[in-house]
Amino acid sequence: MFGSMVVGAALTALSFLSALNGTWTCTTAPSAPNAPASGSSSTWRIAAGPGESTWATVTYGKGATTWGTAYVGYVEQQHRWVYMDFHNDGAIAEMHAPPAAGPTWVWTGSYYPEGGPADPNGQITWTLAGPNTLDRNFQKRENGTLVELARDVCMRAHS
Secondary structure, rough: OOOHHHHHHHHHHHHHHHHHHHEEEEEOOOOOOOOOOOOEEEEEEEEOOOOOOOEEEEEEEOOOOOEEEEEEEHHHHHHHEEEEEEOOOEEEEEEEEEEOOEEEEEEEEEEEEOOOOOOOEEEEEEEEEEEOOEEEEEEEEEEEEEEEEEEEEEEEEEO
């Protein structure tokens, strides 16, 4: 049984990578009034983890500057995805998602900014809108209602 759990997790991680592997340019879209300026961009690289790892790595930043690194994997015992994000400024995010419904991952969890109070109500939705287009919506829950903080559209670079 243990062997099948490892194979299941490995296949699930490979499905994440087959959908999202590559270099993406993400551009902020018009959004909520307090969102970052529309048109700002960043680069996200999604790749297999080192060695025999079933985890994916996600590095992001702008130009030669890396803003952080996340690790994404499917935890079979929990029946959910885990997204552990380590920002270079000391902030971290601990997000999780149920198995993807079609091309959509809905990440929920906590964000811990460096020097500020934790925000346990975050939600980030990633939707693969096409083979090379990823829509992301960043929200938080306030009084039971989701409030959009920002959104962007990511285009996969052609290699």
